[in-house]
Amino acid sequence: MAGHSNTDYETYYVPEQSKLAIWASLTLFTTLFGAASVLNDQTFGEPGQETNSWFIFLVGLVLFLATLFVWFRQTIIENRAGMNSSQLKHSYVIGMQWFIFSEVMFFAAFFGALWYVRNLAGPWLAGEGEAGRMNDLLWPGFEYTWPMMETPQDAIGGVGNQITANNGVMTGPERNLSFPGWSNVGHWLPLYNTIILITSSVTAHIAHLALLKGNRKGQNLWLGITVALGLAFVYLQYLEYHEAYVEYGLFLNSGIYGTTFFMLTGFHGFHVCMGAIMLLVQWLRSTRSSHFTPEDHFGFEASSWYWHFVDVVWVGLFLFVYIL
Amino acid sequence: MGAHGPAKGLMRWVTTTNHKDIGTMYLWFSFAMFILGGAFAMIIRAELFQPGLQIVEPEFFNQMTTMHGLVMVFGAIMPSFVGLANWMIPMMIGAPDMALPRMNNLSFWILPPTFALLASTLFMEGGAPNFGWTFYAPLSTTYAPDTVTFFIFGVHLMGASSIMGSINIIATVVNMRAPGMTYMKMPMFVWTWLITAFLLVAVMPVLAGAVTMMLMDVHFGTSFFSAAGGGDPVLFQHIFWFFGHPEVYIIILPAFGVVSQIIPTFSRKPLFGYDSMVYATASIAFLSFIVWAHHMYTVGMPIAGELFFMYATMLIAVPTGVKVFNWITTMWKGAMTFETPMLFCIGFVFLFTVGGFTGVMLSLAPADFQYHDSYFVVAHFHYVMVAGAVFSMSAAVYYWLPKWCGKMYDETMGKAHFWISFIGFNLTFFPQHFLGLAGMPRRIPDYALQFTDFNTMSSIGAFIYGASQILFLFNVIRTIVAGKPTSEEKTWDGAEGLEWTVPTPAPYHTFTTPPDVK
Ligand SMILES: [Cu+2]
Numbered sequence: 001m002a003g004h005s006n007t008d009y010e011t012y013y014v015p016e017q018s019k020l021a022i023w024a025s026l027t028l029f030t031t032l033f034g035a036a037s038v039l040n041d042q043t044f045g046e047p048g049q050e051t052n053s054w055f056i057f058l059v060g061l062v063l064f065l066a067t068l069f070v071w072f073r074q075t076i077i078e079n080r081a082g083m084n085s086s087q088l089k090h091s092y093v094i095g096m097q098w099f100i101f102s103e104v105m106f107f108a109a110f111f112g113a114l115w116y117v118r119n120l121a122g123p124w125l126a127g128e129g130e131a132g133r134m135n136d137l138l139w140p141g142f143e144y145t146w147p148m149m150e151t152p153q154d155a156i157g158g159v160g161n162q163i164t165a166n167n168g169v170m171t172g173p174e175r176n177l178s179f180p181g182w183s184n185v186g187h188w189l190p191l192y193n194t195i196i197l198i199t200s201s202v203t204a205h206i207a208h209l210a211l212l213k214g215n216r217k218g219q220n221l222w223l224g225i226t227v228a229l230g231l232a233f234v235y236l237q238y239l240e241y242h243e244a245y246v247e248y249g250l251f252l253n254s255g256i257y258g259t260t261f262f263m264l265t266g267f268h269g270f271h272v273c274m275g276a277i278m279l280l281v282q283w284l285r286s287t288r289s290s291h292f293t294p295e296d297h298f299g300f301e302a303s304s305w306y307w308h309f310v311d312v313v314w315v316g317l318f319l320f321v322y323i324l
Numbered sequence: 325m326g327a328h329g330p331a332k333g334l335m336r337w338v339t340t341t342n343h344k345d346i347g348t349m350y351l352w353f354s355f356a357m358f359i360l361g362g363a364f365a366m367i368i369r370a371e372l373f374q375p376g377l378q379i380v381e382p383e384f385f386n387q388m389t390t391m392h393g394l395v396m397v398f399g400a401i402m403p404s405f406v407g408l409a410n411w412m413i414p415m416m417i418g419a420p421d422m423a424l425p426r427m428n429n430l431s432f433w434i435l436p437p438t439f440a441l442l443a444s445t446l447f448m449e450g451g452a453p454n455f456g457w458t459f460y461a462p463l464s465t466t467y468a469p470d471t472v473t474f475f476i477f478g479v480h481l482m483g484a485s486s487i488m489g490s491i492n493i494i495a496t497v498v499n500m501r502a503p504g505m506t507y508m509k510m511p512m513f514v515w516t517w518l519i520t521a522f523l524l525v526a527v528m529p530v531l532a533g534a535v536t537m538m539l540m541d542v543h544f545g546t547s548f549f550s551a552a553g554g555g556d557p558v559l560f561q562h563i564f565w566f567f568g569h570p571e572v573y574i575i576i577l578p579a580f581g582v583v584s585q586i587i588p589t590f591s592r593k594p595l596f597g598y599d600s601m602v603y604a605t606a607s608i609a610f611l612s613f614i615v616w617a618h619h620m621y622t623v624g625m626p627i628a629g630e631l632f633f634m635y636a637t638m639l640i641a642v643p644t645g646v647k648v649f650n651w652i653t654t655m656w657k658g659a660m661t662f663e664t665p666m667l668f669c670i671g672f673v674f675l676f677t678v679g680g681f682t683g684v685m686l687s688l689a690p691a692d693f694q695y696h697d698s699y700f701v702v703a704h705f706h707y708v709m710v711a712g713a714v715f716s717m718s719a720a721v722y723y724w725l726p727k728w729c730g731k732m733y734d735e736t737m738g739k740a741h742f743w744i745s746f747i748g749f750n751l752t753f754f755p756q757h758f759l760g761l762a763g764m765p766r767r768i769p770d771y772a773l774q775f776t777d778f779n780t781m782s783s784i785g786a787f788i789y790g791a792s793q794i795l796f797l798f799n800v801i802r803t804i805v806a807g808k809p810t811s812e813e814k815t816w817d818g819a820e821g822l823e824w825t826v827p828t829p830a831p832y833h834t835f836t837t838p839p840d841v842k
Contacts, residue, residue, distance in 0.1 A: 011420075011836065012419075012420050012421070012500070012836075014341060014342075014420060014421045014425050014833075015341050015425060015426060016331075016341065017331060017335075017339040017340065017341065018339055018341055018426045018429065019338075019339050020426055020430075021339075021426055021427070021429035021430035021432075021433055022338050022339065022429075022433050024430050025430055025433035025434050025437065026433075026437065028434070028481070028484075029434070029437040029438065029441075029481065032477040032480065032481060033441065033474075033477070035477065036473040036474050036476070036477045039473050039539075039543045040470055040473050042543065043542065043543050044470045071426075087499060087500070088423075090499050091423035091424055091495045091496075091499050091500075092424075094423070094491075094494060094495040094498055094499055095423070095424055095427075095491050095492075095495050098490075098491045098494055098495075098525050099487075099491060101525055101526070102487050102491075102525045102526075102528070102529045103529065105525070105526050105527070105529040105530055106529035106530070106532060106533055108529075108530065108533075109529065109530045109532075109533025109534065109537075109563055109566075110533055112562075112563065112566075113533075113537065113548060113559055113563065116556070116559050116562060117554060117555060117556065117559065120556075121551075121554070121555065121556035121558070121559060122554060124556075125551060125554065125556075129626065130624075130626065130627075131624055131625075131626065138551070139551070148554045151547070151552065151553045151554050152551060152552055152553070152554060153552040153553065159552070162552055164551065164552065165462060165466050165467075167462070167465075167466050167541075167547070167550045167552055167553075168545055169545075170545070170547050170550060170552045170553030170554075172554075252540075252544055252545070252546060253544060253545030253546055253547070253553075255547055255553040255554045256547050256548070256553055256554030256555045257554070258546075259540070259546040259547050259548055259553065259555065263537075263540065263546070
């Protein structure tokens with residue numbers, strides 16, 4: 001029975017009923033079902049056919065985002081109404097920490113793939129060691145370099161000469177975005193992006209320190225700067241992609257270099273956007289509604305942890321995708 | 325807090341945040357999936373009853389093996405243990421509910437639409453996924469049916485559900501234990517689930533990464549798994565099994581936990597070597613991250629890799645052996661009785677050990693070249709999955725059903741269920757060892773004549789095992805509808821633990837104020 005009064009124990013708030021979960025479930029499902037249908041229309045569908053896949057996807061997405069908005073809003077309202085015991089607050093902390101850990105493991109899969117193709121698969125395809133014995137037969141003339149400018153398919157003169165399964169044309173890029181040498185480093189966008197993101201981690205920390213001291217003005221200022229730096233990063237990343245597609249002949253399907261480059265930087269960029277939105281929400285809460293106290297500011301803290309995580313991933317990217 | 329009892333009608337289940345309601349939904353959902361996956365298995369065994377093609381086309385047969393594996397692993401076994409965790413963990417550690425109740429409901433409600441979609445691919449153009457539950461590239465990329473896209477997003481959804489469920493369990497165990505319930509006092513089931521949840525959070529994102537790479541290869545021309553572009557199909561296997569091997573422990577560790585709860589009860593002795601059980605579980609979890617390539621001995625790895633993965637795999641036999649010896653030592657000189665849950669647990673210890681030994685055989689790289697992709701492998705993992713996970717799940721249901729619904733199940737029918745399952749199971753899978761050693765490959769709809777007798781036995785066994793599950797369902801429903809009411813707090817006189825201190829049937833809310841644990 002609820003309502004026992006136990007002086008040294010706060011009641012753990014368990015909401016009795018909630019429609020949030022079923023809304024989130026059905027709208028997320030609709031979104032992904034729509035997305036899958038869009039992709040299937042595009043890849044396997046008849047040209048010019050009429051389907052409502054995009055409609056399903058967009059309706060699902062809008063409703064899903066609306067559900068998330070309501071959900072987070074309600075959580076904030078509950079906390080501000082004092083319904084959350086310190087124990088419940090700690091549950092949120094644990095939840096966020098393990099969520100970030102799961103994100104780390106997601107990126108680990110892509111970094112692992114990059115390591116594997118660079119250190120094992122690439123040399124094997126070029127004939128190194130026991131595993132490379134079939135090189136003469138399958139990919140004669142293929143030499144391994146990184147960034148891989150010439151794919152095995154290029155080396156044998158195109159998909160027509162391929163004796164293995166035909167997965168389509170896989171041509172290497174014309175140019176890559178790796179470290180261009182010290183003389184050109186001034187035009188190298190990733191360097192600026194690195195400086196921007198590391199700075200933004202510092203400014204996020206300064207905002208946190210200001211918050212802990214109860215300095216609302218400093219907190220708002222430095223958090224605002226952090227969000228601005230995040231948006232600047234996204235803009236530069238957009239410029240870089242534009243440059244890659246328009247000037248460098250570097251596409252998502254430019255062999256394994258294009259694949260790993262765009263997937264790693266792309267997922268990172270997506271996470272930067274999410275992190276920036278999270279920080280922006282905290283900034284709005286702080287500037288418009290004066291949320292957060294030095295003792296109670298989980299939303300801020302969780303967003304800044306996420307931001308630091310995104311930053312650390314970038315450092316890994318900068319090293320393994322751009323420099324080494 | 326508002327109302328104390330559950331709401332009425334369908335909305336009770338849709339909007340609930342109660343760990344017992346959500347646990348119940350998980351358990352029923354997983355049983356429904358068990359029946360569905362079982363139906364696929366029956367089609368497979370019916371086709372293999374005799375050589376030649378009689379019932380299904382080879383293309384459809386491939387869809388059956390794939391869907392059977394996917395539905396059983398992701399729809400039946402995993403959700404069943406999550407259901408058990410939902411029901412039991414808060415009661416075992418003296419918590420009022422799970423740590424994040426609304427997210428808990430979301431974790432469940434993602435599953436029904438996802439599996440409805442997966443099942444509906446059977447009726448879509450091009451047919452259901454047909455590339456095996458391990459979905460190796462390029463079968464799942466270059467040669468995949470169009471429905472692969474729905475499969476990929478389905479895996480993303482299941483993964484999201486599992487990750488949220490696991491984070492919830494970690495937060496509950498770390499944060500919600502009653503005062504005095506230290507880590508080393510936690511029931512083994514709670515320990516094994518804590519470690520399982522950690523494994524899930526660590527590897528489900530990697531699986532999400534693998535299917536995302538597939539998605540890009542299929543729809544956007546990337547070359548993760550295409551040698552022509554500089555990638556490698558073997559890369560898929562590495563990423564998949566980095567998830568896949570921990571996955572088998574995700575399935576079996578909660579089963580270990582269940583058995584470690586039940587054997588002491590019916591031996592009327594505390595669990596032998598509790599501390600060593602905890603450390604063994606943790607060691608198994610650690611080792612599970614460094615053995616994945618034992619699934620890939622024949623793929624052409626460098627010799628150093630073969631050796632490393634072989635020795636690391638064999639090491640797992642040590643902590644697993646610790647567990648088996650501990651269960652046997654717990655029974656040693658105990659005042660044992662053999663109620664249905666105990667029968668299933670003893671069956672588990674015997675048959676899981678058989679599966680463990682064939683696992684050691686398979687871990688030997690040179691020998692594995694013989695066994696690889698044969699029915700020996702099929703026999704091995706069904707000894708672990710069915711006689712391991714499913715037997716322990718049956719034991720758990722009989723063991724806690726009186727606590728859940730305040731009614732006693734029919735012991736005679738329970739024992740009949742056990743013996744028919746036990747015989748049916750062994751008749752199905754023991755001959756498959758011989759089939760594999762004699763060279764019958766897995767995942768084929770037709771076979772050479774010399775394999776006929778063992779296949780016929782195996783199919784008859786499968787029908788018996790399948791029928792025994794109907795008996796199980798009947799017994800459970802009969803218990804809920806017309807079972808003999810019981811209100812004893814402690815259903816079993818040897819049972820220990822907080823769940824046996826609350827009234828029977830367990831009230832809707834338990835431990836709204838924490839109990840004192842000595
Ligand atoms: Cu394994």
